[in-house]
Amino acid sequence: MNTFKFIVKRILIAIPVLIGVMLIIFLMLNVVPGDPVTLMMKEHIKPELIERMRVEMGLNDPVMVRFFNYIKNAARGDFGMSYKLNRNVTDLILNAFPHTVKLTIFAALIAWIIGIPAGIISAVKQNSLVDRFLMSFSLIGVSMPVFWAALMLQYFLAFKWKLLPVSGYATLKHMIMPAIVLGWSSAGTIARLTRSSLLEIMKDDFVRTARAKGLKERAVVVGHALKNAMLPVVTMMAIQVASLLSGAVITESVFGIPGIGRLAVNAIQTRDMPLLQGTVVFTTVLIISGNLIADLLYSVIDPRIRVE
Amino acid sequence: MEDIKVTDNETVEQLRQDYENMQAEIADTDGIMDKIKAMIKNNKLATISLIVILIFCFCAIFAPVVAPHDPTLQDYDNVRAHPSRDHILGTDELGRDVFSRIIYGARISLVIGIVPTTISMVIGTILGLMAGFMGKKVDFVIMRLADIMLAFPSLLLAMVVMYTLGASLINIFIALSVVNWAGTARVVRSQTLALKEKEFVEAAESIGVKKSVIMLRHILPNCLPSLIVLFTMDIPGSILSESSLSFLGIGAQPPASSWGLMVVNGKQWLFSEPWVAIAPGVAILILVLAFNFLGDGLRDAIDPYMKE
Numbered sequence: 001m002n003t004f005k006f007i008v009k010r011i012l013i014a015i016p017v018l019i020g021v022m023l024i025i026f027l028m029l030n031v032v033p034g035d036p037v038t039l040m041m042k043e044h045i046k047p048e049l050i051e052r053m054r055v056e057m058g059l060n061d062p063v064m065v066r067f068f069n070y071i072k073n074a075a076r077g078d079f080g081m082s083y084k085l086n087r088n089v090t091d092l093i094l095n096a097f098p099h100t101v102k103l104t105i106f107a108a109l110i111a112w113i114i115g116i117p118a119g120i121i122s123a124v125k126q127n128s129l130v131d132r133f134l135m136s137f138s139l140i141g142v143s144m145p146v147f148w149a150a151l152m153l154q155y156f157l158a159f160k161w162k163l164l165p166v167s168g169y170a171t172l173k174h175m176i177m178p179a180i181v182l183g184w185s186s187a188g189t190i191a192r193l194t195r196s197s198l199l200e201i202m203k204d205d206f207v208r209t210a211r212a213k214g215l216k217e218r219a220v221v222v223g224h225a226l227k228n229a230m231l232p233v234v235t236m237m238a239i240q241v242a243s244l245l246s247g248a249v250i251t252e253s254v255f256g257i258p259g260i261g262r263l264a265v266n267a268i269q270t271r272d273m274p275l276l277q278g279t280v281v282f283t284t285v286l287i288i289s290g291n292l293i294a295d296l297l298y299s300v301i302d303p304r305i306r307v308e
Numbered sequence: 309m310e311d312i313k314v315t316d317n318e319t320v321e322q323l324r325q326d327y328e329n330m331q332a333e334i335a336d337t338d339g340i341m342d343k344i345k346a347m348i349k350n351n352k353l354a355t356i357s358l359i360v361i362l363i364f365c366f367c368a369i370f371a372p373v374v375a376p377h378d379p380t381l382q383d384y385d386n387v388r389a390h391p392s393r394d395h396i397l398g399t400d401e402l403g404r405d406v407f408s409r410i411i412y413g414a415r416i417s418l419v420i421g422i423v424p425t426t427i428s429m430v431i432g433t434i435l436g437l438m439a440g441f442m443g444k445k446v447d448f449v450i451m452r453l454a455d456i457m458l459a460f461p462s463l464l465l466a467m468v469v470m471y472t473l474g475a476s477l478i479n480i481f482i483a484l485s486v487v488n489w490a491g492t493a494r495v496v497r498s499q500t501l502a503l504k505e506k507e508f509v510e511a512a513e514s515i516g517v518k519k520s521v522i523m524l525r526h527i528l529p530n531c532l533p534s535l536i537v538l539f540t541m542d543i544p545g546s547i548l549s550e551s552s553l554s555f556l557g558i559g560a561q562p563p564a565s566s567w568g569l570m571v572v573n574g575k576q577w578l579f580s581e582p583w584v585a586i587a588p589g590v591a592i593l594i595l596v597l598a599f600n601f602l603g604d605g606l607r608d609a610i611d612p613y614m615k616e
Contacts, residue, residue: 013455020456028472136353139604143596145548147555148571148589151578155586159579246461250552264464268471268558276471280464288459 006299014292019071021284026067029277079278084270089278092263099169100259103182103251104244106175110183111190111240116233118187119194123229124221126199134191141188146247150181150254167256178255182247186240193236198229231302238294242287340533340610347609354605357598364595368414377405379412379565388581398583400573406584409565410591416477416566417595420550421543424484429539431485432492433531437523439493440500450493457490466549467558475558477566483553484546492538499531533610540603544596551592567592 054060061069073080079089118138122131157177158166168174201207202225210220249261256262260279267276348355367374377395383403391398397406439450457465469483503509503526512522551568553559560566562573567588574585 016452017455017459020452021459024456024460025468028468031472139600140593140597143544143593143600145551145555145568145571145589145592145596147552147568148585148592151571151575151585151589155578155582242461246463249463249467250556253556264467265556265558268467268556271471273471276468280468283464284460287461291459 003299003303007296010292010295010299014288018285018288021288022071022074022281023067025277025280025284026070027063029273030063030066074281079281080274082267082272082275084272085275089274092275093260093278093282096258096260096263099257100245100248100252100261102175103178103248103257103259104241106179107182107186107244107248107251108237108241110179111186111244112237114183115187115190116194118191119233120198120221120226122191122195123198123202124217131195135195138188138191141184144185146181146185146250147254149184150177150251153177153181154254167254169255169257174255178251178257181254182244182251185247186244189240190233190236194229194233197232198225201225201229204228231298234301235294235298238290238297241290245283245287340536343610344606347605351605351609353601354609357601357605360594360598361602364414364598365418367411368418371412371415375405375408375411377408379404379409380563381405388577388584390581391583397587398581400570400584401577406570406587409570410567410588412565413567413570413588413591414595416560416564417547417550417592420477420480420484421547421595421599424481425488425539425542425546427481427485428488429492429535429542432489433496433528433535435489436493436496437500437527437531440497441504441519441523441527447497451497454490454493457487458494460487462487462545463549463552466553467556470553470558475553475561477560477564480550480553480559484549488542488545491542492535495534495538496531499534500527503527503530536610537603537607540599540606544599544603547592547596547599 059066070080077090079093081087082089082092085092115138118134122134125131154166154177157163164177165171165174198221202221204225207220207225210224211217215223246261248259249264251257252259252261253265260283264276264279264283266272267279348358371379381404383399386395386399386403388401389395389399389403395405395407397410399405400409435450435454439447465487466480466483469486470479473479473482500523509522509526512526550559550566551571554566554568555572557572560569562569570588571585571592574581574583574588578585
């Protein structure tokens, strides 16, 4: 299969998934009991007014019609009006998005800077004390509740040792703790994957050949094995960005960063359906596109996977 | 599978004999227990983890006996007391004993870890078997549905479910049960596809064993090792999700002694009485870590398919 065909096929698979995701979110959020108009207006409004609002908002249409309209509008970047904040959901999301992006990028950097070297060291020194220590440490990273890790850092780094500000988002310094908290568990996952992938490759014939040629171990690892071992890691990185985006929900809440995650949590607490729907759809679309890009990237780096 | 017409009685007898012989060598379920026993002998980390989990289970079941105080007993003369001999982890803002609340909290975390994981495994296994065995349309529909579920960030999807159903422990059960089946379905499907090509399945088909019987007697037992490993590895995710949702205020509601809820309560006094927030977080970390180590150990010991 040639590259172009492969790309088209992958995109064609992604579209129904996207619509399915939107349908599930839409159905779940629109079967909620409780009338959105009453929610918006609070008390004491005439029933006629409510009815008029319902017609205006299209709430009396059948669910599938409303879903179709929602998709149509969403495709144009219109996610409707927030019930509680009286603002366009798209505006709210676009205002919050840069904060989330900044946080995610820093977290991803931390995950890669820690995860990849840790994985390589572990693989090279397989079964040594260092390996055991690093792997246990990365498992702790995966096992730690994000919100609790955040509190621990706040307690020690900000309160006890006064190194960093407790919360907020004004400066780069404010970003360090949230990025560590969020990147930590991804670092663990990446370290484990790098290790296993490198170990797998080290068993291959071409590595044996390289060794037989008399190359130094460092040259074998860096020059031959690493390049090939990084293939699955690259894909994992893209998938990790997705989990970072959803992990950001908690991190943003703890550190008071006004990103998309906090928007979603606020939407739940204030029962603001269009806002919740908008944030979830937006995040999921990002993740699906991220995975698609990872897939395509992978097929360019390693043409073998195009053969299915 | 086209029917094989066998007219010769001897050949029928031969086929039946072969089939019975093959049955003896398939479904090596007894082997699992032996392998687990070997793991307990050889893998210290996994064994310790198993013991830790059993201790947690014991505390959860016999909480009224193990806990030194009533977890709901409020003592206003003893609010946010420092750890002492009477209250080894201090008391919270209502004078309740933190240690006793953690012990009762183990009930919530273990039940949340085990029950929804079991339900989603059962759903995933049934759908995976159907997809793999029936093929074609059934396979297509189930797998696209799985794609859609996997495209969601699971925490966000759980948040949407919680918004619709309302925040309570029972609803977390439902949310986590419906969110996590897709991964299992994929694994079971791919193993079913592999097993379908095996001789013993073809033999069973050729002598006319019913499809449902083949699935239950021949395919399912062979998926069991992977299912046990997946089960152990999915539990930590459920525990972390529950505590995260409770931390965000959309999970367990006060006065439940959920660990996530305890951390969020203690958060306000993090800098003056840190034990209220730290202690329940440590409990989450230890339990989740134990399940992760045990899962790793089980994977290495019994699962032929999932070795990293």
